[in-house]
Amino acid sequence: MGELTGKVILVTGAARRIGRSIALRLAREGASVAIHYGFSEAEARQTAQECGGAELFRADLEKVGEIQALFADVEKRLGRLDGLVNNAARFTRIDPLEVTEADWDFVHRVNLKAAFFCCQQGALLMRKNPGGEGRIVNISSMGAFLAWPDHVHYCASKAGVVHMTRVLAKAWGPQITVNTVAPGVIPFEESNQPRIQAMAGATPAGRPGTGDEIAAGVLFFLKASNFITGQVLQVDGGLGLR
Numbered sequence: 001m002g003e004l005t006g007k008v009i010l011v012t013g014a015a016r017r018i019g020r021s022i023a024l025r026l027a028r029e030g031a032s033v034a035i036h037y038g039f040s041e042a043e044a045r046q047t048a049q050e051c052g053g054a055e056l057f058r059a060d061l062e063k064v065g066e067i068q069a070l071f072a073d074v075e076k077r078l079g080r081l082d083g084l085v086n087n088a089a090r091f092t093r094i095d096p097l098e099v100t101e102a103d104w105d106f107v108h109r110v111n112l113k114a115a116f117f118c119c120q121q122g123a124l125l126m127r128k129n130p131g132g133e134g135r136i137v138n139i140s141s142m143g144a145f146l147a148w149p150d151h152v153h154y155c156a157s158k159a160g161v162v163h164m165t166r167v168l169a170k171a172w173g174p175q176i177t178v179n180t181v182a183p184g185v186i187p188f189e190e191s192n193q194p195r196i197q198a199m200a201g202a203t204p205a206g207r208p209g210t211g212d213e214i215a216a217g218v219l220f221f222l223k224a225s226n227f228i229t230g231q232v233l234q235v236d237g238g239l240g241l242r
């Protein structure tokens, strides 16, 4: 896609934490950022303001009907869609022997099902662009590759995101690229937790990452030519090197 000036890019779950960092970074690059949020309205308003008065979009991504309405609203209010960053997700910690059907669905409904339908609706809009061009970046996790027993449901959903990315890259090339960024440990409120510090401290980087470092990975894929598609960029300080 090259330079982002004037490009319309939707970031899901952009009110707080990593999504907010991505939105702020894209706005600094000159993109017209569409800020999606679920329930963090005040934080979303703040992020939108810091993105230079970006447009706000609310949708519960558990509901495919709301996803369809979200993309219709983006088209109505911003006229087009050049990029999509699927960042919204859920994360829970449960012993695999105790995971219920509801626990499994709670995570998969957002992390994998919503991510797919956002890709689908995003691609349908991007196909209306001159040349049908677009860029999709899905946010997975190092949990897609590492075995974290108390997060089996989350790890499975994020592994699904990686393979879904590969399949959609094949389906929608050459006009639309689909890539994945897999973050390592990126703490915010939880940064002082000993478990988090131990995990991050044991990496080659020797520290946790920041939202802006994830945003840099996203930016790389958004700006890249269509020769880079179906790929995963692990932004993890070396967490995956075992």
Ligand SMILES: NC(=O)c1ccc[n+]([C@@H]2O[C@H](COP(=O)([O-])OP(=O)(O)OC[C@H]3O[C@@H](n4cnc5c(N)ncnc54)[C@H](OP(=O)(O)O)[C@@H]3O)[C@@H](O)[C@H]2O)c1
Residues within 6 Å of the ligand: 012, 013, 014, 015, 016, 017, 018, 019, 036, 037, 038, 039, 040, 041, 059, 060, 061, 062, 086, 087, 088, 089, 090, 091, 110, 139, 140, 141, 142, 143, 182, 183, 184, 185, 186, 187
């Ligand atoms: N933080 C990390 O260490 C880390 C590590 C690996 C991967 N990741 C991945 O990086 C991404 C961002 O991580 P994060 O820690 O910043 O995420 P997060 O705070 O857990 O969630 C991001 C946002 O997702 C939105 N969301 C969740 N369910 C939704 C629903 N049903 N409808 C609408 N929005 C919904 C929420 O928006 P509202 O608040 O507006 O409801 C939330 O703020 C996620 O994909 C995560 O899996 C993070």
